[in-house]
Amino acid sequence: MSKDADLVINDRWIVSSRGRKNAVDPQKPYSWLVEKECTASGRIEDTAIIFLTNRECSFHCLMCDLWKNTTNRSVPVGAIPDQIEWALEQIPDVKHLKLYNSGSFFDERAIPAEDYKRIASLVSSFETVIVESHPRLINEKCLLFRDMLKPDLQIAVGLETVHPDILPKLNKQMTLDDFRNSISYLTQHGILSRAFVLLRPPFLSESEGIYWAERSIDFAFSVGVECCTVIPVRAGNGAMDLLMGKGHFAPPDIHSLEAVLEYGIRLNAGRVFADVWDSGLFSSCKKCIDQRTNRLIAMNLSQKIINQVKCTCVSPG
Numbered sequence: 001m002s003k004d005a006d007l008v009i010n011d012r013w014i015v016s017s018r019g020r021k022n023a024v025d026p027q028k029p030y031s032w033l034v035e036k037e038c039t040a041s042g043r044i045e046d047t048a049i050i051f052l053t054n055r056e057c058s059f060h061c062l063m064c065d066l067w068k069n070t071t072n073r074s075v076p077v078g079a080i081p082d083q084i085e086w087a088l089e090q091i092p093d094v095k096h097l098k099l100y101n102s103g104s105f106f107d108e109r110a111i112p113a114e115d116y117k118r119i120a121s122l123v124s125s126f127e128t129v130i131v132e133s134h135p136r137l138i139n140e141k142c143l144l145f146r147d148m149l150k151p152d153l154q155i156a157v158g159l160e161t162v163h164p165d166i167l168p169k170l171n172k173q174m175t176l177d178d179f180r181n182s183i184s185y186l187t188q189h190g191i192l193s194r195a196f197v198l199l200r201p202p203f204l205s206e207s208e209g210i211y212w213a214e215r216s217i218d219f220a221f222s223v224g225v226e227c228c229t230v231i232p233v234r235a236g237n238g239a240m241d242l243l244m245g246k247g248h249f250a251p252p253d254i255h256s257l258e259a260v261l262e263y264g265i266r267l268n269a270g271r272v273f274a275d276v277w278d279s280g281l282f283s284s285c286k287k288c289i290d291q292r293t294n295r296l297i298a299m300n301l302s303q304k305i306i307n308q309v310k311c312t313c314v315s316p317g
C-alpha cells in the first residue's frame with residue numbers, strides 16, 4: 001500500500017473526519033436482534049443482542065463507527081436499565097444476552113455503576129450475559145458487576161491486531177501487554193473473555209491481512225481468550241473512507257474471511273466466529289456471495305469446516 005508521510009492519525013483527525021451521528025433516543029436501545037450462536041458447550045442456541053444507547057466511547061479508534069448511534073452526553077442514571085427493560089419486553093425467550101453499548105460497559109460515563117444492580121436483576125433469567133470493554137477499563141468494576149449477576153458473565157475485548165506497527169496506528173491506546181493483562185485478570189477471577197480480531201485493517205495488503213488476523217487469533221488464545229470473532233474491516237466512518245481514497249485501505253475479500261475462519265476453527269483452541277454482517281460489501285461476485293455467506297454462517301454454528309464454494313471468482317490473496 002502507498003505511503004503518506006504527512007498523515008497524522010490522532011483523535012482530532014479521526015473525529016474531524018466524521019459525518020453526522022444518527023438521531024437516537026436515550027430512553028430506547030437503538031436496536032436489538034436475536035441470532036443463533038454456538039455456545040461454549042457446543043450447542044446452537046439463540047442469543048439476543050441489545051444495542052444500548054449511551055454516551056460515545058472515550059476512545060476514538062481509527063476503524064470504529066460505533067459513535068454513529070451514541071449521545072454526546074452521559075445518559076441519566078436509570079436510562080440503561082429502562083432500555084433493557086423495554087427491549088426484554090420485545091425479545092422472545094432466549095438463554096443468552098449480549099449487552100453491547102458501542103463502547104465499554106465498565107465506562108462510568110456510559111453506564112453508571114449505580115445501574116448495575118437493576119441491570120443484574122433484569123437479566124437474572126439468562127444463562128449468560130456478554131458485555132464489551134476496552135482493556136483499560138477491565139478492573140474491579142467487572143467483579144462488582146459479576147458478583148451481582150446470576151448468569152455467567154463473559155467480556156468481549158477488542159484485540160484488533162497484533163501487528164506491531166498497525167496496532168498503534170489504530171489509536172486504540174492499547175498495547176498487547178494491556179490486552180494480555182486484562183485477559184489474565186478476567187481469567188484469574190473466573191470470567192470468560194472473547195476477542196474481536198480485525199481482518200485487514202488499513203495499511204495492509206490482502207495477504208498481510210490474512211496473515212495478521214491469524215497471528216492475532218493465535219495470540220488471543222495464547223493469553224487465555226475463550227472465543228474469537230473475526231471482523232472484516234469496512235469503510236463508512238469518515239476516517240476509513242479518507243484512507244481508502246489515499247490508497248491506504250481496501251476492504252478485505254470474503255474469500256479471506258473464509259480462510260481466516262477455517263484457520264481459526266482448525267486450531268481447535270476455542271470458538272471462532274466470522275462476522276457476516278453486511279457480507280455483500282466484501283465480494284464483487286454476485287454469483288457466490290449468498291453461498292459464501294451461508295458457508296460462513298454454517299461454520300460459525302457448527303465450528304466445523306464446510307465444503308468450499310465452487311465459483312469462477314478467485315481469491316485476491
Ligand code: SF4
Nearest residue numbers: 057059061064102103
Ligand atoms: S474502544 Fe471499541 S467502541 Fe471505543 S472507539 Fe475503540 S473500537 Fe470503538
Ligand SMILES: [Zn+2]
Nearest residue numbers: 285288311313
Ligand atoms: Zn464467485
